[in-house]
Amino acid sequence: MSNINYQEKFQDRHNGPSASQVEEMLTVLGVSSLEELIEQTVPAQIRKKEPLKLPAALSEVAYLEKVAQIAEKNKVFxxxxxxxxxxxxxxxxxxxxxxENPGWYTQYTPYQAEIAxxxxxxxxxxxxxxxxxxxxxxxxxxxxxxxxxxxxxxxxxxxxxxxxxxxxxxxxxxxxxxxxxxxxxxxxxxxxxxxxxxxxxxxxxxxxxxxxxxxxxxxxxxxxxxxxxxxxxxxxxxxxxxxxxxxxxxxxxxxxxxxxxxxxxxxxxxxxxxxxxxxxxxxxxxxxxxxxxxxRIIGVTSDSNGEYALRMALQTREQHIRRDKASSNxxxxxxxxxxxxxxxxxxxxxxxxxxxxxxxxxxxxxxxxxxxxxxxxxxxxxxxxxxxxxxxxxxxxxxxxxxxxxxxxxxxxxxxxxxxxxxxxxxxxxxxxxxxxxxxxxxxxxxxxxxxxxxxxxxxxxxxxxxxxxxxxxxxxxxxxxxxxxxxxxxxxxxDLSLCHSMIPLGSCTMKLNATTEMVPVTWARFGGLHPFAPVDQTTGYMQLINELNDWLCEITGFAKMSFQPNSGAQGEYAGLMVIRAYHHSRGDLHRDICLIPASAHGTNPASASMAGLKVVVVKCDERGNIDVEDLRAKATEHAANLNSLMVTYPSTHGVFEEPIVEICNIIHENGGQVYMDGANMNAQVGLTSPGYIGADVCHLNLHKTFCIPHGGGGPGMGPIGVASHLVPFLPNHEVIEISGEEGISAVSAAPFGSASILVISHAYIAMMGGEGLTDATKTAILNANYIKARLESHYPVLYAGANGRCAHEMILDCREFKNVGVEVADIAKRLMDYGFHAPTVSFPVAGTLMVEPTESESKAELDRFCEALIAIRQEIAAVENGEVDQKDNVLKHAPHTARVVTADEWDRPYSRQKAAYPVEYLRVNKFWPSVGRVNDSQGDRTLICSCPPIEAYAEA
The missing domain is CATH 3.40.640.10 (Type I PLP-dependent aspartate aminotransferase-like (Major domain))
Known part of the structure; x- marks a missing residue:
């Protein structure tokens, strides 16, 4: 058989598991096919029957040729x-x-200071x-x-x-x-x-x-x-x-x-x-x-060894703590x-x-x-x-x-x-x-x-x-x-630990592959050299790219139009709520100012609602972590005269496809409100369902999550919003370059199309994946998450699951019971560094838990390595539970271990250096060393130093 027409598929490079690995994982899950797993995971009433109507997938070489032709249409005067x-x-x-270095652009926000x-x-x-x-x-x-x-x-x-x-x-x-x-x-x-x-x-x-x-x-x-x-x-x-x-x-x-x-x-x-x-x-x-x-403020403190160390200080996540009382989202x-x-x-x-x-x-x-x-x-x-x-x-x-x-x-x-x-x-x-x-x-x-x-x-x-x-x-x-x-x-x-070293399994954050081919055009002068207020006839390449991306994202989300102006996810939330506000005002409903938000919501949701001038009413969640539909119905009915919107994340913040989501949307619409869907978990929807198909009116997309723009160590981000047809007239306009109609809200960011140069990354991802590839990526993300769940649930309780016992693209591991023997979730997070991993999301959305999201880009081998690390840590916790080691003086409490500590002349700990540094075999081949010991957060907050101090002065202090 001739191989003349063979063309390598980009999706085979983007998706981590090979075909044989997929079969092995399905066997562990007890299902015969990926389709069977999806049927057990995604509610039937929201599963789309039609495939995504997107252009055929391009090879990496073909895409670079195409985007070079687009770039040539930009005139760089x-x-x-x-x-x-x-x-x-x-x-x-x-x-x-x-x-141009993934060692710098692929890291997450430095919440785990010791490896940042x-x-x-x-x-x-x-x-x-x-x-x-x-x-x-x-x-x-x-x-x-x-x-x-x-x-x-x-x-x-x-x-x-x-x-x-x-x-x-x-x-x-x-x-x-x-x-x-x-x-x-x-x-x-x-x-x-x-x-x-x-x-x-x-x-x-x-x-x-x-x-x-x-x-x-x-x-x-x-x-x-x-x-x-x-x-x-x-x-x-x-x-x-x-x-x-x-x-x-x-x-x-x-x-x-x-x-x-x-x-x-x-x-x-x-x-x-x-x-x-x-x-x-x-x-x-x-x-x-x-x-x-x-x-965010970076502050100077010290580590557990008394050495100079840095961390994020003060109110760096205040929107999660203060929620609707936050001063910023x-x-x-x-x-x-x-x-x-x-x-x-x-x-x-x-x-x-x-x-x-x-x-x-x-x-x-x-x-x-x-x-x-x-x-x-x-x-x-x-x-x-x-x-x-x-x-x-x-x-x-x-x-x-x-x-x-x-x-x-x-x-x-x-x-x-x-x-x-x-x-x-x-x-x-x-x-x-x-x-x-x-x-x-x-x-x-x-x-x-x-x-x-x-x-x-x-x-x-x-x-x-x-x-x-x-x-x-x-x-x-x-x-x-x-x-x-x-x-x-x-x-x-x-x-710094980045995706160059290992998977970053952060729930709600979708740390997936940022492919080199996606990144290359960002460095080209014909994308980098344009002023945002350049005459429109000099920017036709950008306009083609933005219009194509608009059409593709509308097909993916089921919406009528996108606005690319918001240049972060939180700003997308704010922009979406301001669009809803303008819609209500256009109808004379100036009084609609009540926003319903589930108790499980991401902290930026209530903070954004507050910034948009809305009053937040919290909706209860049931014992399975799902929205309490009857509480929602009661509050929507109670506030019907003033109901502005519901902010809902789907799949839920707990990593579950909630069965009654269509009913939830209908309740809001019946009471005069609009449904704002947070796109943080869009990676579990693409190709299988969509916000528009479900019944949402607005959704922001984290292009730096689902659509492959790198997180950059805490930014850049892009948070474009998609809207249903009745909201299109109210999308953000711009004072210098008109991009919306007279009814459009005023600008939410400085440039007409936000951080436009990185849109080429998402454009490349969609173009090279095609509709089938994007859908397979979603299925693979769900497969990877459920595989981890299956491997770990006998060691760590999994807090929530769907009707058939499946999670979506992420899950929550319950670590609260370990507090009984003095082991905190932070101890697990720090010990994971010794195993070469960034911790999953700590204590969100539930305190004392780890939220794990593997993404589709990780192979079975990497998933197994991560599971092996967490299982080994569970055995270390068991040693504390069994009284084999002291509750305050053990390998978990002293983690992470630096090379300086492990190789010091003195060693007075009740476990071996080997146990500290090489607890599993794979670390002997490839070891990432944290550069500092556990960082002292409270010291840094008491004495905030947020500029470079002379080392001598800091030592004296």
């Missing part, structure tokens, strides 16, 4: 648009060893960099983008305001339009008034709780706000500043003139524009607000991009950053003098990198000539804005001048650029020049050669 987005030079040592010390250090470097440059004491480990960081700042200052009668946020007219757009969205549910007015003392009325400053301003001008800030503080009005880290290398940092919060985007520290993202926003504030700061950060930005600062150091900033400023001054010499008026008297020239009748021909030269400027109010970046060269300035000269009927030769070079003067007033030092810590002054930088990056990478 030289961008001088600015507005918060700049072209960059990404150092090759960072591109190759971080951006590398990225924790890189993120601490980021916080230090931000704190130094902004002049403030505390910075977090990144937020989603500048606009949402500004919205978080507004809400933090509103929540902590001294004058509780003040509800107005005073905003400069000279703000980035996308930031104002997002501020308005976030303000509406809380009754905050956004007042756009000049920042004068006369406008600091009694109803103002805070003021927002853009520094440098959106038009590029730089002003002194020191007196304004002092006057505001006298009236108990706080100041939020949005700024540019590169500009702060030369400008007085806002913290030095009194700012309370400083936000912005670290994108120009080596992160490509990528048509809008992903980029790491930053958030810095005064020490007084360290308990209020949103997002932040769940995803932009860790990978923050790590890249921090490495950029480490590589260049303070002098390198200053030299780049000085060069940008000098080229800007040169362009200013040359173009003014042609007879144009430049409006900004003080500036860092942005010029604004007055044009009138010349606007149209100038724009045409700029496009002829493949240049994009920023056009507004009969002015032309030009923003210079680190990629700009002297030749680029000559090209810009050439454009302006031609409109005046002149030649570039009519301007002698060399005559201006030595007489550039100052564009920053003396009183606004930076005099303070920054990036003084040794980490920013030690690794400037490529060999040293490479070794530093690798030294941190070696401390």
């Amino acid at each position: 030289k961008s001088y648009i600015g507005q918060g987005y700049f072209d960059v030079i990404l150092p090759g040592v960072i591109q190759r060893n971080v951006f 010390q590398g990225r924790l250090q890189a993120l601490l470097n980021f916080q230090t960099m931000v704190s130094d440059l902004t002049g403030l004491e505390v910075a977090n480990a990144s937020l989603l983008d500048e606009a949402t960081a500004a919205a978080e700042a507004m809400f933090m200052l509103y929540s902590t305001r001294k004058n509780k009668d003040a509800h107005t946020f005073l905003v400069t007219p000279n703000i980035y339009p996308q930031t104002l757009d997002v501020l308005q969205t976030r303000a509406v549910p809380f009754g905050v008034e956004i007042r756009v007015a000049d920042l004068t003392v006369d406008n600091l009325a009694d109803d103002v709780f805070a003021a927002f400053v853009q520094y440098p301003a959106a038009d590029g001008s730089v002003a002194d706000y020191k007196e304004f800030t002092a006057f505001a503080h006298d009236k108990n009005i706080t100041i939020c500043v949005a700024t540019d880290l590169m500009a702060l290398a030369l400008l007085t940092p806002p913290g030095e003139w009194g700012a309370d919060v400083v936000v912005g985007n670290s994108q120009r520290f080596g992160v490509p524009m990528g048509f809008g993202g992903p980029h790491a926003a930053f958030f810095a504030t005064k020490d007084a607000y360290k308990r209020n700061i949103p997002g 932040i769940c995803t950060a932009q860790a990978l991009l923050a790590i890249m930005a921090s490495f950029y600062a480490v590589y260049h150091g303070p002098q390198g950053i200053k030299n780049i900033a000085l060069r940008i400023n000098d080229l800007t001054k040169l362009a200013d003098k040359a173009i003014q010499a042609l007879g144009y008026k430049q409006v900004n008297t003080s500036y860092f990198d942005t010029l604004r020239f007055e044009v009138d009748k010349e606007l149209s021909p100038l724009k045409s000539e700029a496009l002829n030269q493949e240049l994009n400027f920023y056009y507004a109010d009969n002015t032309v804005g030009i923003s210079i970046d680190e990629t700009t060269t002297l030749a680029d300035i000559e090209t810009i001048v050439k454009v302006f000269a031609k409109i005046k009927g002149k030649s570039v030769n009519d301007v002698d650029l060399s005559a201006f070079t030595n007489e550039l003067g100052n564009s920053i007033p003396e009183e606004l020049e930076r005099t303070s030092d920054y990036l003084t810590h040794p980490v920013f002054n030690s690794y400037h050669s490529e060999s040293e930088m490479l070794r530093y990056i690798k030294s941190l990478e070696a401390k």
Whole structure:
């Protein structure tokens, strides 16, 4: 038989178990086929009979050819648009060893600190960099983008305001339009008034709780706000500043003139524009607000051996604890991009950053003098990198000539804005001048650029020049050669467990394969080099990719349209609820503000509902962990007049396909509400059922879970929402690039299509899997989970199961009974590190449990290795139960064990070094060593240190 037409299937690379392994696993489960298992797992009434109607699966080679053709349709003109987005030079040592390296992009959020010390250090470097440059004491480990960081700042200052009668946020007219757009969205549910007015003392009325400053301003001008800030503080009005880290290398940092919060985007520290993202926003504030700061903070503490260690501090999961009382629903950060930005600062150091900033400023001054010499008026008297020239009748021909030269400027109010970046060269300035000269009927030769070079003067007033030092810590002054930088990056990478090492079995988080072919196009300039506000005729490649992805995801979800703007899952929740809110308001139902949420829900659900201005009513769960349908019916009926929505996760947060889900949706609809389905567990639905088929009205998709975008050590993420046809008119719009109708809600993130550059990853995954491959992936995920359940349930009670005793794609192992002998679930989590594994999700959604999700990407061999580890740990627990070992002095309590501890001269523990380090045979072949012992969380919370301390100072403390 000829093999001429043989084509390798990508799904055989993506799905872990081989055909023979699948048969072996089915035998363990006692079923004859995968179809029989699915029939026992997925309720018949929601199983789709028709296969997914998607294009035929492409091979990896064919996909790369296709996506290269799509990329060619993007026109990458030289961008001088600015507005918060700049072209960059990404150092090759960072591109190759971080951006393109699965040792950095495949990790999960560092909740297990002992096996995450590398990225924790890189993120601490980021916080230090931000704190130094902004002049403030505390910075977090990144937020989603500048606009949402500004919205978080507004809400933090509103929540902590001294004058509780003040509800107005005073905003400069000279703000980035996308930031104002997002501020308005976030303000509406809380009754905050956004007042756009000049920042004068006369406008600091009694109803103002805070003021927002853009520094440098959106038009590029730089002003002194020191007196304004002092006057505001006298009236108990706080100041939020949005700024540019590169500009702060030369400008007085806002913290030095009194700012309370400083936000912005670290994108120009080596992160490509990528048509809008992903980029790491930053958030810095005064020490007084360290308990209020949103997002994640990395803090310094010590480990069980008294050594320097890092961990996530304070309220890093406060949405899970405070739920509807949470001040933020932040769940995803932009860790990978923050790590890249921090490495950029480490590589260049303070002098390198200053030299780049000085060069940008000098080229800007040169362009200013040359173009003014042609007879144009430049409006900004003080500036860092942005010029604004007055044009009138010349606007149209100038724009045409700029496009002829493949240049994009920023056009507004009969002015032309030009923003210079680190990629700009002297030749680029000559090209810009050439454009302006031609409109005046002149030649570039009519301007002698060399005559201006030595007489550039100052564009920053003396009183606004930076005099303070920054990036003084040794980490920013030690690794400037490529060999040293490479070794530093690798030294941190070696401390982190990622998917390169082993499966990461996190329930609710779907840590699956991020295939190399999916990742390759993200690095291409024709995807990375586009400004999000580039003219639409230059972005046809992106539009094709986004439209195809829209159609495919609509087929998968059963919805009418997607919005790709939300750039995290939690933001998708918020966006979906705001769309439902707009729908109700369009019908005159302004009073519908009750959101029903099951007690088992992910913590971001009630937090998002609260942010959308809704009142949360909790629905009970029964003893099997399912929604109590009668309690739901009673509460839906009770609140029928005001019912807004139900937020439901499916399969449930407990990892079960709840049988009455269609009835649940009908109850909500009968009482006038809408059904919001959380897409966290979509990996168990694709190809078998869908939110639209079940009866949901909205669903967000975690593309960084189900659709293969890497988690990046805590971000990036993408949380697009799909909606039924009646909600399509209300999908998010955007102030700069119109993407929705007049009824669309205002923007939820800074860029029109969120973190657009990583959409190519999900596009690749779907294109290469095809409908059949995606469905097989779902079946395999369910198979893998049930196989683990079958292997472990005689050792650990499995808390919940469906009607036929099956779990969905994940299960909960009950570890609560071990507390009776002093063994906590955290002890199991830490001991798993000694076996080379990241722990499953700890104590969520049920305290004292482990939630396990293997995904479809893991082979039977890896599943068996994981099960072997947990069974061995259960035997260690049994030794405690039987009184064979002490409850407080045993291998579980001392875990994890570092190489330094195991190889020390002294060993005084009641078990062998062998038992500590090599409890099972496979570890002798491949051992991952935790770099620190068990981290002291409480010490770190008592004394919060969230920037790089000198090691000597920390030791003394």
